[in-house]
């Protein structure tokens with residue numbers, strides 16, 4: 517996936533037509549120059565601009581998403597999450613995800629929890645259990661107690677071609693050459709591609725240097741999110757993730773899922789793992805091949821906002837495309 521498609525969302529509610537390339541095409545006159553309502557949210561510090569595209573129309577080109585994602589000149593977020601009417605009979609919503617670099621991607625775990633909170637806060641549903649269609653597959657969201665949200669993230673994909681990862685056959689660990697250095701990693705898809713490495717010292721792991729090299733490595737033809745996992749014990753890991761299209765984030769939900777799958781495949785983890793990320797903790801459970809990965813974690817609202825879209829969305833300030841966020 518990870519396409520650079522223009523985002524057009526429909527104004528007139530669910531009677532949307534799918535335009536070329538899968539974007540919703542609203543009535544063009546209404547798609548320009550309006551005020552766009554959004555909510556800023558985060559899941560363990562992985563932060564999002566969340567927009568209801570069921571009752572609003574807007575057009576956002578990749579360069580506009582990049583501008584809005586900018587933490588100095590824009591709103592600032594890791595991903596833009598867009599709520600759309602369902603595209604399939606047995607789901608409640610469609611959920612589109614755009615990275616800070618403007619690329620559209622298949623899945624977002626922390627975003628899924630925020631999505632569930634958002635659609636209820638916005639009274640788009642009163643369901644406590646909902647099925648949501650994403651480009652990476654259908655996920656089930658369940659409102660839990662004390663503000664937690666449980667997500668069935670679906671069955672991980674391990675066959676190389678389904679990640680996608682270039683290899684002749686599946687293996688729990690692959691050897692990847694990075695500028696002459698041999699790196700051992702696992703390749704897992706949670707709908708979006710992940711590479712997972714072990715590290716003995718998470719605080720000094722080469723996230724800023726090795727992360728971008730592996731993100732764009734030729735063996736990940738759709739690029740990849742790169743997780744650095746320190747095993748504390750069989751029920752507890754520490755994890756940092758260099759995210760595709762965004763750089764290192766404070767937390768990555770699909771990254772946490774992929775890391776637990778990778779650790780289980782290596783025989784190093786039990787089925788229930790506490791994943792300690794920079795921004796906080798997730799509980800991830802996986803009973804083994806063929807089973808779905810379950811994620812349980814918090815969500816938070818930060819603020820509500822309104823944005824006046826230019827009559828012709830475009831570049832108001834040419835800035836270099838975002839590089840990975842370097843954490844000291």
Ligand SMILES: N[C@H](CCC[C@H](N)C(=O)O)C(=O)O
Nearest residue numbers: 624625626708760768769770
């Ligand atoms: N950067 C990811 C999308 C966001 C995933 C992350 N924020 C999560 O919580 O899963 C990708 O390009 O596949």
